[in-house]
Amino acid sequence: MRTVDPARHQARRRHIIDAAAGLFAAKGFERTTTAEICKAAGMSAGNLFHYFPSKRAVFHAVFEGDEHDGAARAERFAAARAADDPWRALLDTVDLLAAPAAEPLVPALVMEAMIQAHRDPELEALLSRDNDEERSTLTALLRSAAAAGQIDPALDPDDTAAWVMALIAALYTSAATDPAFSPADQLPTLRLIVHRFLRPDAHRPPER
Amino acid sequence: MRTVDPARHQARRRHIIDAAAGLFAAKGFERTTTAEICKAAGMSAGNLFHYFPSKRAVFHAVFEGDEHDGAARAERFAAARAADDPWRALLDTVDLLAAPAAEPLVPALVMEAMIQAHRDPELEALLSRDNDEERSTLTALLRSAAAAGQIDPALDPDDTAAWVMALIAALYTSAATDPAFSPADQLPTLRLIVHRFLRPDAHRPPER
DNA sequence: GTCTATAGGAGGATAGAC
DNA sequence: GTCTATCCTCCTATAGAC
Known part of the structure; x- marks a missing residue:
């Protein structure tokens, strides 16, 4: 030994x-x-x-999560891309990405990481690996959902994926900066905003 | 002298x-x-x-803007609250708050200020003065617009004002963290999201 | 008002004993 | 592997000449 x-x-x-x-x-x-x-x-x-x-x-x-985390994560993304119902998979992915915002330290750490990534190429690379994976999964799901007639076909998939990620990030930044903001309580509103943004013709809140 | x-x-x-x-x-x-x-x-x-x-x-x-800036700002908020058409005033206010995101240094400075405000009560007080003014103006406009039947009446004005500010903040954070994100180009999409969020029954993009 | 020079102190990292 | 003690760099802020 x-x-x-x-x-x-x-x-x-x-x-x-x-x-x-x-x-x-x-x-x-x-x-x-x-x-x-x-x-x-x-x-x-x-x-x-x-x-x-x-x-x-x-x-x-x-x-740097454990390798265990990384593998589980990759698997969930792959499953989402392969799902039968892209709209459902998209909502699940939003939930998956938004969920950690409810953990106590995570929003503040995420903000600190965003700031530091500017000035630290190594950290930048570390974070953007995950980031690119998330974004490309969302883009793929948006394309599939559009092809299936489930979302507004006029939305550009790349820009829209960036905005969906920005909306999720807003949950983290609000949680980090506003003590009155409870991510767990506000998650349904995030879902509502995403829903109305992508499916303007279906006014009711998400069925789930 | x-x-x-x-x-x-x-x-x-x-x-x-x-x-x-x-x-x-x-x-x-x-x-x-x-x-x-x-x-x-x-x-x-x-x-x-x-x-x-x-x-x-x-x-x-x-x-700390000049006193000149502060006065002009307060005046614009007062005008918005007193406007005949609350929905129009609300969109104008969103534009007003989002516009500086297109200036080169502003998004990065705003992020840095958000981080520092946690640990610096004096800065916190400085920023929250402006912040409270913005939020209360939005809340008032949301109430008026709801009373006039211009937006979804089921939305809670306080929570919704916080979310509208979070959506605007997302423009700043995206601009600061994603080099491919152009705030000026993405402003119409921000307006679209706000529009669909608040007026789910009017699907078309904002008329302005 | 503007400069040079430096005090004063903190913090990251290391040396070397145990 | 873990500790104590310390080095060395760097930074804010001030003193005092001009």
Whole structure:
């Protein structure tokens, strides 16, 4: 055994990541000091840098899900593209993408990531991998739904996919900036807006 | 004359603010150093701190319009509330709030301000003054438009005003994060979404 | 009013003992 | 693997000459 128990090593990393995530969400990347992360994780600076080469590496790790997550995610997107009812699949995908907004730290972390991505090409690449996957899935579903006569055929699939993602992002940014905004309570309204945007002829709220 | 030519003093401040705004937009508040601001403004550190007490004060000044701006703004909101046609006034207000998104630096600055407002009560107060004014104007217009039978009466005015602001904010965040997103080109789509959201029975795009 | 020079302090990262 | 102690860089803000 080279480095005694890689599972323990992983658990230790995860412990640090969880401690750091709360701080990054509350204070942002630059205003969070490594000393604070150490304190929150209950360890010394020397030890922290044994697990991560830099503060930025800790930040990146917050946004790199496990491989398990990544696989499950890819599978769900593939299933959505292959679904019989594209409109239903599209609504499910919107729900899937919007759901994490209800978790306490996620909206603030997402905003911080959007800001940092500008100035950090490595993070940019990390995030845009997921982003491109989401966008292309939505575009495919919009095309299928249009072909099936389920949505307004006048909408451009690429622009519309970008807007659907922007509407979902609005849930995150509102949650992060407005304390009175409850993502869980507002999710039905997001669905309503998407529904009316894409299917202006069906006035009633979504049937689900 | 106490301090020789207050107009010159104002102009000098404005020069610094303009130089700093570009840096804050590109790099964010914490990663912009005062040395960089000095270089961009073509002056020494000692001189910079003659005009502003701290880096943070420069940042705040970026978001404090002139009194002239503030007055013109308040006037436009008052006019909107008093308008004969609330629906038309509402669309005009959306345009008014969305228009700055097309200016080059504004979306990035707005995002940076949203992030900083969390941790800076003074900035928070500064921004929420404007924010509350916008939201209450929209709420009033939504009530009037509902009373006039111009929009879906089932929509709660407070929640809906928050969502209209979130949709406008989405224009800013998309512009700041997605290089392919042109706010000027996408403004009609924003109007379309607002239109369909609020008036699901009138399918056609806004008549203006 | 504007400059040069520097004080003063914080924070990221490392060295080396245990 | 984990700690303590510390280095070194960089940044805000000020002092004081001109």
